[in-house]
Amino acid sequence: MQEQYDYIIIGGGVVGCMVARWLSRYEGKILLIDKAADIGMGVSSANTAIVHAGYDPLPGTLKAYMNVKANSMWDQLAGELNFPFERRGDYVVAIGDDELPIVDKLMQQGKQNGVPGMVMLSGAEVRRREKNINPEVSGALWASTGGICDPFQVTIAAAENAVMNGVTILLDTAFEDFIMEGKRIIGIKTNRGDFLSRWVVNSAGLYSDEVMHKAGIRPEFKITPRKGEYFIFDRAEITIDNVLFPVPSAKGKGILVTTTLHENTIIGPNANEIEDKEDTSTTKEGLDEVAAGALKLVPTLNLRYSIANFAGIRPTGNAPCKTPGINYKSDFIIEIPEEVEGFVNLGGIESPGLTSAPAIAAEVVDMLRDAGEKLIEKKEWDPIRPARPRFRNMSHKDRQLLVNMDPRYGQVICRCENITEGEIIAEIHSPVPARTYDAIKRRTWLGTGRCQGGFDMPRVVNILSRELGISPLEVTKRGKGSEFLFRETKEVEE
Amino acid sequence: MALKNIYDVVVVGSGPGGVAAAIEAKKNGADDVLIIERDYELGGILVQCIHNGFGLELLKEDLPGPAYAQRFIEEMLSLGVEYLLNTMVLDITPNRHLFVSSREHGYVEIEARAIVLAMGCRERTRPQIRIPGMRPNGVFTAGTAQRWVNVEGYMPAKDVVILGSGDIGMIMARRLTFEGAKVERVLEIQSYLSGLSRNLVQCLQDYNIPLQLNHTVKRIMGKNRVEAVEAVQVDDKWNFIPGTEEIIPCDTLLLSVGLIPENELSRKAGVKLDPITGGPYVDETFQTNVPGIFAAGNVVHVYDLVDWVSEAGFEAGKRAAQYAISLRNAESRYIPLKAGKNVRYVVPHKLDKSTLAQEDIRLQMRVTRPIEQPVWIEVHDGENLITRKPEKYVRPGEMVTVILKTKNYTDVSKANSLTIDINPR
Numbered sequence: 001m002q003e004q005y006d007y008i009i010i011g012g013g014v015v016g017c018m019v020a021r022w023l024s025r026y027e028g029k030i031l032l033i034d035k036a037a038d039i040g041m042g043v044s045s046a047n048t049a050i051v052h053a054g055y056d057p058l059p060g061t062l063k064a065y066m067n068v069k070a071n072s073m074w075d076q077l078a079g080e081l082n083f084p085f086e087r088r089g090d091y092v093v094a095i096g097d098d099e100l101p102i103v104d105k106l107m108q109q110g111k112q113n114g115v116p117g118m119v120m121l122s123g124a125e126v127r128r129r130e131k132n133i134n135p136e137v138s139g140a141l142w143a144s145t146g147g148i149c150d151p152f153q154v155t156i157a158a159a160e161n162a163v164m165n166g167v168t169i170l171l172d173t174a175f176e177d178f179i180m181e182g183k184r185i186i187g188i189k190t191n192r193g194d195f196l197s198r199w200v201v202n203s204a205g206l207y208s209d210e211v212m213h214k215a216g217i218r219p220e221f222k223i224t225p226r227k228g229e230y231f232i233f234d235r236a237e238i239t240i241d242n243v244l245f246p247v248p249s250a251k252g253k254g255i256l257v258t259t260t261l262h263e264n265t266i267i268g269p270n271a272n273e274i275e276d277k278e279d280t281s282t283t284k285e286g287l288d289e290v291a292a293g294a295l296k297l298v299p300t301l302n303l304r305y306s307i308a309n310f311a312g313i314r315p316t317g318n319a320p321c322k323t324p325g326i327n328y329k330s331d332f333i334i335e336i337p338e339e340v341e342g343f344v345n346l347g348g349i350e351s352p353g354l355t356s357a358p359a360i361a362a363e364v365v366d367m368l369r370d371a372g373e374k375l376i377e378k379k380e381w382d383p384i385r386p387a388r389p390r391f392r393n394m395s396h397k398d399r400q401l402l403v404n405m406d407p408r409y410g411q412v413i414c415r416c417e418n419i420t421e422g423e424i425i426a427e428i429h430s431p432v433p434a435r436t437y438d439a440i441k442r443r444t445w446l447g448t449g450r451c452q453g454g455f456d457m458p459r460v461v462n463i464l465s466r467e468l469g470i471s472p473l474e475v476t477k478r479g480k481g482s483e484f485l486f487r488e489t490k491e492v493e494e
Numbered sequence: 495m496a497l498k499n500i501y502d503v504v505v506v507g508s509g510p511g512g513v514a515a516a517i518e519a520k521k522n523g524a525d526d527v528l529i530i531e532r533d534y535e536l537g538g539i540l541v542q543c544i545h546n547g548f549g550l551e552l553l554k555e556d557l558p559g560p561a562y563a564q565r566f567i568e569e570m571l572s573l574g575v576e577y578l579l580n581t582m583v584l585d586i587t588p589n590r591h592l593f594v595s596s597r598e599h600g601y602v603e604i605e606a607r608a609i610v611l612a613m614g615c616r617e618r619t620r621p622q623i624r625i626p627g628m629r630p631n632g633v634f635t636a637g638t639a640q641r642w643v644n645v646e647g648y649m650p651a652k653d654v655v656i657l658g659s660g661d662i663g664m665i666m667a668r669r670l671t672f673e674g675a676k677v678e679r680v681l682e683i684q685s686y687l688s689g690l691s692r693n694l695v696q697c698l699q700d701y702n703i704p705l706q707l708n709h710t711v712k713r714i715m716g717k718n719r720v721e722a723v724e725a726v727q728v729d730d731k732w733n734f735i736p737g738t739e740e741i742i743p744c745d746t747l748l749l750s751v752g753l754i755p756e757n758e759l760s761r762k763a764g765v766k767l768d769p770i771t772g773g774p775y776v777d778e779t780f781q782t783n784v785p786g787i788f789a790a791g792n793v794v795h796v797y798d799l800v801d802w803v804s805e806a807g808f809e810a811g812k813r814a815a816q817y818a819i820s821l822r823n824a825e826s827r828y829i830p831l832k833a834g835k836n837v838r839y840v841v842p843h844k845l846d847k848s849t850l851a852q853e854d855i856r857l858q859m860r861v862t863r864p865i866e867q868p869v870w871i872e873v874h875d876g877e878n879l880i881t882r883k884p885e886k887y888v889r890p891g892e893m894v895t896v897i898l899k900t901k902n903y904t905d906v907s908k909a910n911s912l913t914i915d916i917n918p919r
Binding site: 231232236278279280281282283284286287303304306307308309310396399400402403404407408410411412415416418420421450451452454455457458462472473476477478479480481482483484485486487488489490 | 596600626637
């Protein structure tokens with residue numbers, strides 16, 4: 001007999017995981033599926049990690065509404081889910097006098113969107129606050145509510161809290177089709193069998209168009225993948241304390257210079273339309289474009305100190321904004337469509353999608369309630385996802401206490417980022433278990449430093465093998481087909 | 495092994511430079527010498543260098559890496575050098591306190607009179623040479639692959655392209671061929687070999703592995719595992735020459751594109767680095783700008799031969815011992831003054847014995863409770879009474895003074911501490 005659920009969520013990106021966490025508050029059986037070997041492997045895995053203030057989206061759009069609504073939710077969310085989040089504020093920097101009017105316009109837009117805490121700064125003030133800025137800076141918009149987060153940890157924390165509250169997550173599970181009964185969705189077919197459900201949520205990110213088409217919804221809707229490339233820098237060599245945006249252009253918010261919560265300076269993204277939704281390759285031209293863009297803001301950046309390049313794909317949709325009189329062609333889709341029953345449709349969730357995710361999740365709950373769902377709150381629902389120890393962020397004294405309690409935290413496995421065996425083992429046995437090298441990397445920041453995993457890789461393969469009870473030959477970087485090792489070396493004959 | 499709070503010399507890293515430094519430190523009179531290794535055995539990277547060619551200069555022998563290492567490790571251990579395995583040094587302060595972490599000993603702070611930095615070097619990685627393309631598994635530095643094959647016993651590659659003609663890359667080309675992998679070719683962006691000529695002959699030519707100079711990798715292909723690389727010829731400014739692209743199917747790209755001295759710890763200790771070598775600025779004794787912190791081997795600059803690394807280690811170890819000993823002598827000139835029977839405190843708290851050879855030293859103190867009868871103020875070192883002074887009475891409200899005279903120097907010079915008691919006469 002097929003399993004019967006109340007809610008099935010397709011796609012374990014930040015949006016799907018937030019929806020799962022929000023729905024886990026209410027009675028009902030919930031399943032979240034993802035085709036990858038870990039959650040958060042798609043759009044959520046490669047972006048700029050910024051919680052936007054909300055001055056950028058066009059007033060009247062869903063993007064603007066969700067962005068501003070969600071921004072104020074992040075402090076509580078970070079407190080409950082125990083992920084790192086800092087409101088450092090962000091700057092939109094005008095270089096030369098020509099760009100000043102664009103910054104003024106953003107300020108107006110921000111006011112219309114209801115963004116609090118924005119200030120116009122003089123060029124001199126920007127130079128005073130960020131010593132590395134291009135000296136030709138003529139002014140900047142400073143938005144104090146802008147923040148930075150670690151998107152992996154946000155996604156994982158939401159998923160863990162969902163699991164703690166009874167949600168089932170199935171990985172390596174790919175959606176294939178809906179099971180319909182007339183115009184009612186009653187379940188889904190996957191590569192791992194069929195699952196029945198009263199409701200199905202489409203949070204399939206890059207593939208949200210294909211999923212809704214299977215339900216017969218919005219045949220004209222199309223996701224255009226847009227690639228953004230990035231550089232990450234060695235924190236020992238370069239430190240930028242602020243989030244610096246250039247003035248936006250037709251291609252989006254532009255190539256910015258920012259910092260991660262791990263104190264690595266990061267530059268990017270460019271924005272180029274591509275054909276293949278899986279094409280996360282970097283290109284020489286693309287990287288050159290990113291470098292040029294970043295050097296405009298911070299001319300002293302030395303690319304020699306780059307320690308990683310990566311590319312992320314953003315799912316740009318073509319859904320027109322529903323507000324009358326607003327001519328905007330790629331708004332979010334957040335709806336329960338009338339054409340079918342039992343379907344919550346989320347599509348085109350690109351930037352500011354990470355920022356908006358908690359508001360979108362809350363909106364899904366509201367829409368379900370409006371659609372007649374009873375949504376009875378569970379007495380035992382626990383909003384708190386406890387944090388696990390992070391050795392590298394601790395004082396000498398706290399490290400001492402931790403290692404005394406569990407000596408496995410004394411064994412440093414990642415030499416550059418100082419990630420310990422205790423932390424790795426804790427992730428492997430966490431509510432959403434890390435089963436691949438990249439899953440550990442995303443959860444701990446291991447292997448992201450200047451040696452790029454050269455030191456820790458053989459050691460982590462051994463730990464995964466031991467903890468999961470599998471052969472080192474079966475340990476993968478990011479799921480089947482990405483194994484590290486082919487075979488043992490030749491046996492020596494005596 | 496119980497850890498001490500303070501060592502004469504602490505050596506960070508047990509590769510050839512570190513072991514050599516520990517040996518010479520001990521031979522030059524350092525009492526407690528501790529060597530700290532993050533791996534589970536001593537020897538550093540030599541452990542995975544199972545090919546020969548080590549020791550030709552220094553030992554006039556042709557040894558494999560582990561055998562070369564073992565020679566020196568045995569000498570070091572026979573001299574009584576203490577060692578820690580599976581232990582990472584996480585922080586060094588400019589006044590030579592080390593924070594080290596391990597399962598066995600926990601997270602501890604150790605003080606050293608002198609430190610020898612011998613962390614060696616690390617390999618340059620893909621992002622540092624900016625190879626565009628996908629990010630599949632199967633792009634490894636040559637050294638990581640070497641560890642898998644030679645230490646762990648696993649093959650991370652079947653069909654290989656090697657970028658860079660560094661020594662480790664060429665040696666791994668031969669090693670992987672021995673183990674049944676196919677090495678398609680070695681690409682080198684420069685117009686000349688970057689490693690030793692003997693490795694070109696012994697590792698590539700002898701096995702018909704082609705070397706292409708003026709070539710690099712333009713792009714990496716494959717989603718989960720490397721499926722191919724796109725090679726391209728470059729001009730003398732390293733620009734790609736259009737039309738020379740060639741797609742080479744393979745499952746692994748090994749990188750042998752240079753080594754960088756590993757100095758993140760040095761930086762924490764306030765050691766200044768030379769931007770050209772990537773290592774500390776050192777004087778002829780291998781001392782860095784931070785007094786008492788020495789550096790030896792590949793952590794200073796990348797050597798061609800291990801023999802020269804050992805020689806640098808010998809020198810740094812010897813100088814570290816000399817530094818530690820002079821510091822220890824200076825420390826032992828000082829002895830503490832202790833408040834004994836009915837004495838609340840004594841000022842000064844400690845004294846430099848050598849001062850007493852030149853001049854008298856006044857000791858002042860207060861008593862704990864009044865004694866309304868004649869007393870002796872007695873200064874002794876536990877066994878010998880060094881001097882005493884009579885008083886009619888003592889009261890907490892009235893400060894008591896005793897003078898240590900230069901004639902007491904002979905007695906004081908033998909003492910480890912001085913105690914002052916007040917006894918009834």
